[in-house]
Amino acid sequence: MSFCATQDTASDVGKTTSMTSLDHYRNQYRAALLDDCIPFWEKHCPDRDYGGYFTCLDRDGTVYDTEKFMWMQWRIVWMFSELCSKLGTRTEWLDIARLGYDFLTTHGKDDKGRYYFALSREGRPTMAPYSVYSDCFAVMGAAAYYRVSGDEAARREALRAYNSYLSREHRPKGEWTKELEGRPPMRKLGFYMMKANLLAVLEECLSDPTFRAEALATVRYVLGTFWNPDMKVMFEFVRADGSFDLESMQGRHLTPGHALEAMWFIMNSAYRAGETQLVERAADVVRATLDFGWDPEYGGIYYFMDALGKPHVELQWNMKLWWVHNEALVATAMAHQLTGREEFA
Amino acid sequence: MSFCATQDTASDVGKTTSMTSLDHYRNQYRAALLDDCIPFWEKHCPDRDYGGYFTCLDRDGTVYDTEKFMWMQWRIVWMFSELCSKLGTRTEWLDIARLGYDFLTTHGKDDKGRYYFALSREGRPTMAPYSVYSDCFAVMGAAAYYRVSGDEAARREALRAYNSYLSREHRPKGEWTKELEGRPPMRKLGFYMMKANLLAVLEECLSDPTFRAEALATVRYVLGTFWNPDMKVMFEFVRADGSFDLESMQGRHLTPGHALEAMWFIMNSAYRAGETQLVERAADVVRATLDFGWDPEYGGIYYFMDALGKPHVELQWNMKLWWVHNEALVATAMAHQLTGREEFA
16 A cells, blocks of 8 residues: 555555565455454344344444444345355355345335335334435345345345436435525535446346446546546535536535545446546546545545535544545555556555 | 542642632633634624625635524624623624624524524525524524614514424424434433523523523423433433433433533523522532543543443544533533532632
């Protein structure tokens, strides 16, 4: 990871990134996942009484809240399904995936087919379907579960949830939207970043190449709309006419972790479609985002930033979150693999 | 401030809290307020073109966002009105208060009389009236402005906004409520804490002693409902039947800054009503909150806590915010003044 070092040190680090050290990291991550992380979740997360999962787990596995938050629930369906896809099906993993899939498809949707934000342990809706990302994680979970189960209903659910997601493009929060007409409508990076990812997931899990053209169009839209080539930053919001708003806190708001996440989604889609130039452009954005988002004093990547360095409205703006650094690891590893550029080694 | 010291050191600190050192702090705070803080706001916050105030100000006074957030707008009306009440009316202060009062009462309300969360610079609604605290700060601002302006319309507005606040007791967020029937309804400390404060403000600013009985009833409700005498913590949420919910993150959620703020509101009301015992009980809560909320390693008071020490869902839970420490300064100074107990010196 040369971006956190000075130029000279970066070269030294580059030289030590041999296949041996890659093997070392591969073994380290594999062991952490399969010998530590996954066994913990296999043991403590399934709710065998009601279905679904416990996700608020203390270090010793104690459940400290039983509410079932949709993002996490569907992510667990996705995770155990993907483990089967990538490492070979194990009955216990498939059973855990089904435990969530059945619970969520039975209890999770309102009468418009939108996934709630959360359910009670028993499956009663506790939080309104105000987040379009609930639908989004349902697409990924159902598609991944279809791939390993072959359950046609899961395939249909993935496509249905994707259409529900798309239908909410211009008002993702529905009737819980707080923004009124005095605040000009904005387009949000998160929506299109996830759209690109969902299309890649549907193509892969449903073995359906018809999603590829739309995925590439979305990739081009993200790079062409949210990336500001003069300032070299990826904006989180642009105006409906595609212009950047440097006058407001919302317009200047940046989330480096999102930019990094979006770029590995994009490199993934672009590489599969043989679009080398798009891969290189996304790798340039990864590089620029690390340059802009890196804290030169203490290291680490900021959570939120202001494009002009003005004070940020969110208290947690300067926190260094684990997920952001995971996205950076994935994005730089992928950029290195696909472009061969030493700066990502 | 002995709560941050060991017992021995606390005694030493206590001994040095003489009238001389109190005079020293009084002069220091007065100078910081009148020679530094207020002149900055007088100069940079008034929007002479459209009315209302700029509140997103960089250190040099540059405006970095022009949106007009209701909490801050009404707080500025309150602040310049109170400066006139406490230090003698100055035309420029009263003019600034009127600049906001006129703008907010003209543009700030929806058709149900609820104050929006925010307006554009020109006065168009930008954020829906989903926060009952917008109404709350309107009560305080309008009441304080009435006291110095004698404008009867401001008196009526304070009372009207108070009734709007009260009418939202059981569903404060109105149609923007995300909690559904699967999550049992809870009573929130913030609502009743502010109710107690609003009643004291109305009594004082409107010179109307008829608010006193309801204020005392609210004080007793807060102390009797949200304070857990066994655990010695002030809960942020209790179930509708008054019981504590130790099973959920929401039920265990604590905000020490709120508890401290609530206690100085309560000491203020109780003292004015001659209820010495209530003052002592509130002072006990201040003491217990400082004991529970204080970080023994680095000092300072946590933003959010879990009553049983479980992981907290909010990323910013362990931040040490300025407002919390301001509430602690006010609460301990008041507790010391009203009870004479050395532990608060």
